[in-house]
Amino acid sequence: MLMDPICSLIIRSYNEEKHIRQLLEGIKCQTVIDSLEVILVDSGSTDDTVKIAKEYGVKVIYIKPEDFSFGRALNKGCKEAKGEFLLFASAHVYPLFKNWIEKMLYPFRDENVALVYGRQVGNEFTKYSEEQLFRKWFPVRSNYNQLIPFCNNANAVVRRELWESQHYDESLTGLEDLDWASKIQSKGYKIAYEATATIVHVHEETPARIKNRYRREAIALKIIYPSEQFSFFSFVRLTLANIISDSFHSIHDRQLFRQIGSIVMFRYMQFWGTYLGYSQNRYLNETLRKRLYYPNDLKRKGKVKAESKEITDMGERISYNL
Known part of the structure; x- marks a missing residue:
């Protein structure tokens, strides 16, 4: 009898045929692939998003567009998941390294850690100001006991048992991740940031x-x-x-x-x-306010040696040939 997967990866999607194949190829390369299930929560795609997902053996569940909210889609995926940990990824992201998921799960060695979110970077199409946001929101150094409830569900994982006791707020129009983190942190649990679990987040917005x-x-x-x-x-x-x-x-x-x-x-x-x-x-919280809104300091520290070493230690890079 097969054991339940230790981790369930839940992807929310709507018309993501341009990006989702790269994400699924990156998932295939992961070091924890044997203990992973992948679930796509699709909210009415009219392109080939679902077809591509099924090519990769992904379990697809559906939510009506009129019923969609970010929290409701996540709750629906979590309910179907079997894993001890629930990992979330946007359909327009892709991992840079083969140990992405392994790194995301690493901070859970501390039983008080409820949520881990990983680093996000842009690509050659990322707008310059969005790249500045990525640098501010997702620094190069990890923090396993973050004092503010900031996180981002484009690249985050939570303990299933804690989601079962506290579902995502389905009424919110966004920031369901920050809301969940704030509530769980108020109960005494920790939020961890893992800088070595890096994904590329592709935003091509008008x-x-x-x-x-x-x-x-x-x-x-x-x-x-x-x-x-x-x-x-x-x-x-x-x-x-x-x-x-x-x-x-x-x-x-x-x-x-x-x-x-x-x-x-x-x-x-x-x-x-x-x-x-x-x-x-x-x-x-003033620290959270600065993270969300305030500009980067008018100073440049350059590419310090510590940053270069940390990036080098991230693991084996994935080679995409799509």
Whole structure:
């Protein structure tokens, strides 16, 4: 009799035929493939997303588009999963290394760790300002006892037993991951960040979709933190501050003239969407506020030796030939 898989990988998808094959190829290369099940929660794809998934032997379950929320899709996938650990990945990500899942599970040696999230980086198509967000949100050093509830379900794993006692909030329009992490952390559990478990997160969004993403997340954030405010002045101040910060870094990278249009567009849509979605929310932890909104410091540390060594130690890189 086969044992239940130790880890269940749950992928949410909608019309992801352009990206999902690369993710599934990366999963095939993982060191823990024999103790892994893969579940796709599809919310009405009209392209070949489901067909491609079935080619790889993925278990596909469905959610009606009109019933979709990020939390509901996750809960549906978790309910079908058999693993002790529930790993989440967006359909438009792919791992860089063969030990990605192994690294994601490593911090659970500590029984008080409830959630682990891994590093995200961009690719050659990533907008410059989004790359700056990745650098801020997903640093090169791991932290196995993070003090704020920040995480991201594009690359995260939780203990099944804790999900069973606390499901994802299906009413939220986004940030179901931060909400879950905040609640579980308040119960005394730890959140861990694993910098060596790296995936590439591909965002190819139009300006309107960028605005909608941050508007949706702001609507959720005002529910999670009911007294927080984001005024028009906040929109202007943070838009300008982040444009200045990104421009400074792009000068250092010798990309200002090539990137300035993208920088202005992205930051404007990010904070205009945030302004549209906000009303009053509860006070945000200042460290979390800085992680979500504030620009990178106007200093450059360069590629230090410690960072280079950490990247080298990540494991065997996957070679994609699609």
